[in-house]
Amino acid sequence: MSHIALISASVRTGRVSHRVALYLQKYIAEQTMFTTEILDLNHYQFPLFDERLQYQKNPSAQVLEFAGKVMKADGVIIVTPEYNGGYPASLKNVIDLLYKEWHHKPLAIATCSDGPFGGTQVITSLAFSFWKIGAWLVPGKFQASKIKETYTESGEATNKEASDKAAAGFLKELLWAMNLSRKQ
Numbered sequence: 001m002s003h004i005a006l007i008s009a010s011v012r013t014g015r016v017s018h019r020v021a022l023y024l025q026k027y028i029a030e031q032t033m034f035t036t037e038i039l040d041l042n043h044y045q046f047p048l049f050d051e052r053l054q055y056q057k058n059p060s061a062q063v064l065e066f067a068g069k070v071m072k073a074d075g076v077i078i079v080t081p082e083y084n085g086g087y088p089a090s091l092k093n094v095i096d097l098l099y100k101e102w103h104h105k106p107l108a109i110a111t112c113s114d115g116p117f118g119g120t121q122v123i124t125s126l127a128f129s130f131w132k133i134g135a136w137l138v139p140g141k142f143q144a145s146k147i148k149e150t151y152t153e154s155g156e157a158t159n160k161e162a163s164d165k166a167a168a169g170f171l172k173e174l175l176w177a178m179n180l181s182r183k184q
């Protein structure tokens with residue numbers, strides 16, 4: 001059975017992009033047989049990056065757990081807010097922390113903003129970072145805007161039809177890459 005890890009990147013007090021991670025998890029459960037898990041960076045609260053995992057002498061149990069979960073996932077969905085046109089430090093922290101875990105990993109990026117543009121600018125820097133580290137980034141887009149109006153705290157979409165349509169196209173790209181990856 002394939003497994004998808006969703007990384008919820010925001011650690012901001014009062015964050016709302018986590019709602020999108022909850023929605024996508026529900027959508028995958030409704031539409032596929034895949035297992036999922038949300039890797040919530042707010043839960044992990046990793047300290048500021050000081051060295052890559054492969055060079056750490058005494059990595060914490062939490063870091064090892066996180067790395068293991070990314071490694072074992074057949075595909076990864078990143079759910080990220082846009083801060084000043086870029087992605088949050090919490091996410092950069094874990095991109096730099098890992099290396100082999102990202103390599104050839106089928107990966108899709110869902111961008112979020114509480115404004116009207118769905119975090120469309122964050123993709124530029126984030127896609128570049130994941131390309132640079134060797135992840136297999138798929139071109140599917142999921143751009144969630146006005147999140148407080150469009151998703152409830154528990155991740156229910158207020159316009160389920162529109163959200164599900166966007167999620168279907170997004171997931172299709174990730175599944176294509178996961179399928180190809182399995183054959184390697």
Ligand SMILES: Cc1cc2nc3c(=O)[nH]c(=O)nc-3n(C[C@H](O)[C@H](O)[C@H](O)COP(=O)(O)O)c2cc1C
Pocket residue numbers: 010011012014015016017018081082083084085086112113114115116117118119147
């Ligand atoms: C420091 C900061 C910078 C932001 N910059 C942007 C931005 O460049 N573009 C945008 O659309 N929204 C921006 N926003 C609004 C966020 O999209 C909005 O706060 C959203 O809820 C962030 O996700 P979060 O609640 O999960 O942290 C910014 C918010 C913060 C806190």
